[in-house]
Amino acid sequence: TFDLIIDTVPVKHSLxxxxxxxDIDGTLVIVGQIGPMEESMTAPLVLGRRRVAGSLIGGIKETQEVLDFCAEHGIHPECQVIKAEQVNEAFDHLRAGDVAHRFVIDMASLSV
Incomplete structure (x- = not known):
């Protein structure tokens, strides 16, 4: 169990x-989705004294603290590096909702 979960999912989803x-008294903080969310069951929240909160991104100081924390604890995003010509294929995957990572475009693959 976790004391804190930071939810960075940028689309409508269920909690x-x-x-x-x-864990008991744990908090789930939403920082990715701005807008409607799927309906959620309240029993896990109430029975576990759990909280759902929201937060905007911090400034440069806070962002650096998060990056330092992640580096210290070996936390890193799951990314797939793609070439510029694969962008449309990546969008197709995003539309289908079958992506569990982030796409990163290799800028060296851009023709100048």
Whole structure:
């Protein structure tokens, strides 16, 4: 179980798969989705004294603190590096919702 989960999912989704992962008095902080969310079951929140909160991104100082924390603890994003000509294919995957990582465009693949 976790004391804190930072939810960075940028699209409408359910919190139901995450709230049971929180420890008693744990908090799930939404920083990715701005807008409607899927309906969620309240029992895991109420019975576990869990919280859902939201936060905007911090400034440069806070961002650097997060990067330092991640570096210290070996936390890194899951990324797939693609060439510029693969952008449309990447968008197709995003539209289909079958992506569990971020796409990163290799800028060296751009023709000048």
């Amino acid at each position: 139901d798969q995450y709230t049971p992962l929180l």
